[in-house]
Amino acid sequence: MISPTSLSPIKTHRWNPYLVGALIGVLSILTFSLADKPIGISTGIAQAAGACAVPVMGAEGVAANTYWAKKAVPAWDYGSLFVVGSFLGALISSLMSRSFKVETVPTVWRDRFGPSVAKRLTAAFLGGVVIIFGARLADGCTSGHGISGSLQLAVSSWTFFLVMFASGIATAFVIFRRRRA
Amino acid sequence: MHTAFAFITGPGLLWAGLLFGIIFGMLLHRGGVTDYHVIVNQFLFRDFTVLKVMLTAIVVGGVGIFILHGHQLANFHIKSATMLAVVLGALLFGIGMVIYGYCPGTGIAAIGTGKLDALAGFFGMIAGAGAYAVSYDWIAANILPVADLGKKRLPQLFGGPEWVWYAGLALMALVVFTLVNRFHRHPIGCCTQG
Numbered sequence: 066m067i068s069p070t071s072l073s074p075i076k077t078h079r080w081n082p083y084l085v086g087a088l089i090g091v092l093s094i095l096t097f098s099l100a101d102k103p104i105g106i107s108t109g110i111a112q113a114a115g116a117c118a119v120p121v122m123g124a125e126g127v128a129a130n131t132y133w134a135k136k137a138v139p140a141w142d143y144g145s146l147f148v149v150g151s152f153l154g155a156l157i158s159s160l161m162s163r164s165f166k167v168e169t170v171p172t173v174w175r176d177r178f179g180p181s182v183a184k185r186l187t188a189a190f191l192g193g194v195v196i197i198f199g200a201r202l203a204d205g206c207t208s209g210h211g212i213s214g215s216l217q218l219a220v221s222s223w224t225f226f227l228v229m230f231a232s233g234i235a236t237a238f239v240i241f242r243r244r245r246a
Numbered sequence: 247m248h249t250a251f252a253f254i255t256g257p258g259l260l261w262a263g264l265l266f267g268i269i270f271g272m273l274l275h276r277g278g279v280t281d282y283h284v285i286v287n288q289f290l291f292r293d294f295t296v297l298k299v300m301l302t303a304i305v306v307g308g309v310g311i312f313i314l315h316g317h318q319l320a321n322f323h324i325k326s327a328t329m330l331a332v333v334l335g336a337l338l339f340g341i342g343m344v345i346y347g348y349c350p351g352t353g354i355a356a357i358g359t360g361k362l363d364a365l366a367g368f369f370g371m372i373a374g375a376g377a378y379a380v381s382y383d384w385i386a387a388n389i390l391p392v393a394d395l396g397k398k399r400l401p402q403l404f405g406g407p408e409w410v411w412y413a414g415l416a417l418m419a420l421v422v423f424t425l426v427n428r429f430h431r432h433p434i435g436c437c438t439q440g
Contacts, residue, residue, distance in 0.1 A: 078275075078276070078278075079276065079277075079278045080276040080277065082277055082278070082295045082298035082299045082302070083298055083299075083302045083423075085273050085276055085277035085299050085302075086277070086298060086299040086300065086301065086302025086303040086306070087302050087303070087306045088273050089270070089273050089277075089299065089302075089303035089306075089307070090302065090303040090304070090305065090306025090307035090308075090310065091306060091307070091310070092266065092269055092270060092273070092307075093303065093306075093307035093310070093311065094306075094307055094310035094311060094314065094320075095266070096262075096266050097311050097314065097320040097321070097323075098249065098251045098252065098311075098314050098319055098320045099251055099252060099253065099254050099262070100252065100254040100259060100262045100263075100266070101248075101249060101252040101254075101320075101321055102259075102262075102263075102323075103323045104266070104270060106350045106351040106354065107350045107375075110350055110354075110368075110371050110372070110375055111375040111378070111379065113372060113375075114371075114372045114373075114374075114375035114376045114379065115375075115376075115379065117372050117376070118376050118379070130379050130380070130382070131382055131383055131386070132378065132379035132382035133379050136382075137375075137379070141260060142259070142260065142263070143259040143260065143262065143263035144263065145263070146260050146261075146263035146264040146267060147263040147264070147266060147267035147270070148267060148354055149264060149267060150263065150264040150265065150266065150267020150268040150269075150270065150271060151267045151268070151270050151271035151274065151351060151354045151355050151358075152267075152271060152354050152355065152357055152358045153264075153267070153268050153271060153358065154267060154268035154269060154270060154271025154272040154273075154274075154275070154355070154358070155271040155272065155274060155275040155280055155354075155355035155356070155357075155358030155359050156271075156358035156359070157268065157271075157272065157358075158271065158272040158275040158276060158358075158359075159275055159280075159358060159359040159360065162275075162276075164275075164359065165359055165360050166359070166360050167360040167362065168360060168361055168362065168363075169361075169362040169363055170363070171281075171282035171283060171347060171361075171363065171435065172283065172435040173282065173283050173286050173287075173434055173435035174282065174347070174363075176434070176435065185363050185366075186362070186363060186366040187366075188345055188346075189345075189346055189347065189363040189364070189366040189367040189370065190366045190367060190369055190370035190373075191345065191370060192341075192342045192343070192344075192345030192346030192347065192367055192370065193342070193346050193353070193366070193367030193368060193369065193370025193371040193373075193374060194342070194370040194371070194373050194374035194377070195338050195339075195341055195342030195345065195346075195370075195374065196338070196339055196341075196342025196343055196346050196349065196350065196367075196371065196374070197342075197350060197370070197371040197374035197375045197378070198335075198338055198342075198374045198375075198377060198378050199334075199335040199336065199337070199338030199339035199340075199341075199342055200335065200339055200350055201335070201374075201375060201378040202331050202332075202334055202335030202338065202378065202385065202389070203331060203332045203334075203335025203336050203339065204325045204326065204328070204331070204332070204335070205325055206339065206349055206350045206351065207300070207343075207349035207350070207351060207352070208270075208349075208350070208351045209325070210325065211300055211349075212300060212303050212304060212307065213307075213323070214324070214325055215300075215304045215308075216303070216304045216305075216307040216308035216311060217308070217311065217322050217323070217324060217399065218308070218399045218400040218401060218411055218412075218415075219324045219325060219327070219397075219398075219399055219400075220327040220395060220398040220399065220400055220402075220403050221324070221325045221326060221327040221328070221329075221332050221395075221398075222325065223400060224327065224329065224332050224333065224336070225332050225335070225336045225339075226336075227336075228332070228333050228336035228337060228340070229336040229337075229339045229340045229343070230289075230340065231340065232336060232337045232338075232339065232340025232341055233288075233289040233339075233340035233341075233343050233344050234289050234290075234291075234340075235340070236289070236340055236341045236343075236344040236345070237286060237289035237290050237344045238289075238290065240344060240345070241286065241290060241434065
């Protein structure tokens with residue numbers, strides 16, 4: 066599975082997916098036992114949204130919002146710094162493996178929808194709106210439900226996992242049906 | 247409940263969040279799941295990297311935390327099974343994931359690898375989370391209470407000994423891995439593997 070072009074694991078961009086999965090499992094064990102926290106991302110993004118809403122709604126407006134006051138307080142804490150860390154970790158990893166590359170329109174998208182940058186960025190923006198609204202409604206994303214919740218055998222998380230995959234499969238087949246073989 | 251190994255508390259939690267996040271971001275990148283093609287091809291059954299990473303993480307982390315929990319060394323953190331909200335949310339999430347091409351975590355990580363569409367989606371996520379916060383009072387009154395089963399785990403809902411559930415989970419993962427490794431079609435786009 067590991068690319069034969071380099072024997073150094075640091076410079077090899079792709080690692081075996083089972084190895085990566087096992088290491089994420091070990092990371093979960095560490096976050097649960099050492100910090101009493103599960104891995105999760107989307108609450109941190111909701112906290113960031115609260116910070117971004119301050120110039121729009123005013124600090125009082127944000128503080129008066131039930132969700133930002135109780136569920137996703139816009140502040141630097143374990144969860145919001147975990148999101149910052151995830152960005153930094155991928156940046157460091159892609160620089161170390163020399164796979165950092167500025168790219169706007171992925172090949173699969175271009176083959177199906179053409180090379181328009183505006184079209185891809187608009188779709189990504191709208192996809193981002195929909196995915197986070199779904200994640201907040203379900204109270205978790207692929208990390209918080211998909212990994213952390215599923216590994217605790219949570220009813221909510223397995224429901225999320227199965228329905229999310231079914232919805233993604235249906236959407237992918239509708240959108241990319243007329244693909245080139 | 248305070249557990250014996252949970253020595254990271256107070257301000258130390260900030261550093262722990264950053265450090266654990268860095269490791270998580272590195273692993274997402276090394277796993278290949280920060281790549282739009284890997285995510286989309288998973289939903290087209292042409293690349294099973296996402297499923298392999300997730301199921302292995304669930305089995306390894308699940309068994310580990312089950313054992314730690316049995317020795318009072320880890321707490322469970324279960325999210326409420328507010329079934330209507332979870333199902334509606336998951337439906338939206340699947341649609342958004344294919345159009346965005348990333349999930350919230352892999353999207354954040356993909357920005358770090360230079361993907362500008364992931365950054366556009368991040369601004370979308372900020373807007374979407376804002377929309378959710380603004381509509382939260384209505385949702386909390388009308389959607390969240392519908393079919394709320396509480397913070398339930400599968401063994402509580404369906405019965406059966408805990409270890410059987412974990413053994414079943416590991417067995418299911420092995421069956422899935424065996425099946426997907428036989429059933430291999432070429433991914434669309436470029437340069438994907440696994």
